[in-house]
Amino acid sequence: MEQYQAEDFAAEESFIAYHFKSDPEAVAFWEHWIRTHPEKLDEIVAAENLLDLLALRLPNQEFEQEKERLRQYIDTPVTPLVPQFRRTLGLLAASVLLVLGLLAALLLTKRRASVPIPKTEWVQHSNPNGRKTRLTLSDGSTVILNAASTIHYPKRFDSDIRHIKLEGEAFFSVAHDSTKPFLVQTGDLATKVLGTAFNVSAYPRSGQITVSLHQGKVQLENARHQQLVLSPGQQAVYQTSTQHWSRTSFDSLAVSGWKEGYLVFRNADFKTVAQAIERMYGYEVILTNPTPTWHYTGRFHREDVRQVIEHISFSKHLTYTIHHRKIYLSTEK
C-alpha cells in the first residue's frame, strides 16, 4: 500500500468501507494506517474527494455543519411549537396556550383599548434563528414566518376581526373577507387589511416597523390613532420611539425575498449585515477591530454562510475566521 496512489485507495473495497463508515473494522484499520503514514495524506485526501464526488454525498465538512445546525435547533428551548393545532395535542397544552393567549390579550387591552379582543384559543408559533415556517390560518390565509420571530393567532377566527400579533418578520397572504378585517398588531402599530399580500418586519432590535405592500390595500394605525393608507408597491417605515412614519417605494426582492431564501443587501451597514446573517444562518458576526464604515450591496440565493461571508470579505477587504458558530471579521493587514 506504500505505493498506492489516490485511485488505488479509492478502488479498494475496505478503503471505501472506511470512508463511508460501513464497516467498523475497516474504519479502525484505515484510521490507524493514515496516522502512521502522514506522507500519504495528499493521496488519501484526493481519494476521499473522489469518493464524495462519485457517491454524490454531502462532503463531510458540510455534513458536520448541518449536524451542528440541527443540534443547535434541538438545544434551543422554544415554546412548544404548534404547527397545526390538532386534537391529538393534549388538553394541558391547550390550556397553557389559552393562558398565554389570555395574557397576550390582557397586555393588548392595556396598550390598545380600541382593538376588540376575541375570547378565543390562541396559538403561538416561534422560530429560532435559521428557521422559517409556513403556516395556514383557519380562514385560509397563509403566513410565512421568518427566523427569530413569534406569532400569536387565534385557532379559529370567531370574532368580527381577524387579529394576529407579531414580533419579528412575516409575509402575509390574506384570504379576502370584507366582513372580517385582518389586523396585524406589532407593538403599538396595527396594520388592517381586507385581502392582500404584504410583508411586516418588526424586529424589536431594529427600533422600527416596516410594512411593505405587494397587492391590495392596507391601512395602518398607531397608538395615537393616526392613520396611513398604503397602495401596492409602497412601504411604510414606522419609528417606534418617535411614533413617526414615512412612506416610500420598495424593492420586493430585498423586502420579501427572505421567504424564498434570498438574502439581499442594498447599501447595508455592518449592523444590518450582521443581523441578517444571524437570523438566516444562526451565526453571530463579530468585528474584531474597528474598521472604516462600509456599506455592502449584494444578493445571495440559498448560499452557504461561508460563501456569503467570503463574498462580503472579498469586496470589503476583510478577513474572516469561523469558530463555534461565530464569524470573526477583521480588516486585512
Next chain:
Amino acid sequence: MAKGTEQIHWQHLKMGDREAFMFLYEAHYQGLYAFGCRVNADRELVKDTIHELFCELWDRRSRLPEVENIKAYLFTYLKRKLLRESQDTFISLHEATTVPIERSYEELLVEMQSDEDNKLRVQQLLHKLTPGQLEMIRLKYYEQLSYEDIARRLQLQPRTVYNQVSEALKTLRKHLQVLSSLLLFLFIR
C-alpha cells in the same frame, strides 16, 4: 443497519431521547441527501429541507406514528416536502423552472457542481469515460455494490470490473489534478 436496532432508536426518539435521534440522523442523512438531489437539483434547498424535516420530527417526537420501515417513511416525507417546496416558489420573484423528477447519474454529477464552470468541467471529464465504465462507477460508488455483485449483474469477472473501475478512477484523477485547485475549493466548502 439492522431493522431491529432502528426500531429501538425510533421508540427511544418517541420518548425524547436525543442520542437516538442523532443516531437516526447520522444513519439516514447521506441517503436522504442523495435521494433529495434526484428530486430537486438545488443542493442548498435539499439541505434546508432535510434540516426542516428533522426539526419537524423532533418537534413531533412524542406523537410520531409507529413506522415499519423508517427509511421508506423518511424518503416519502422528504419527497413530499421537496415537491411542495417547488410548488410554493413564487412566480413573481424568480421564474419557475420545471425540472424532471428523475435524472441520470451523469446528469446528477454535473448538476451537483456549484457553478457553471465546474459543471462544464465535470461534464467534459465524464465524457472521457466509456459508457461501461460510467455504469460500473455508478454501481460501485452511488449504489455502493461490491465488485462481486456488479460482476454478477453485468455477467463479467470481478477482476474485470475492478480493473475497469480502477482505470476509470485513474482517468478521473489525472484530469482532476489539472483542475485540482478549483475542485478542491469545491470539495472544501
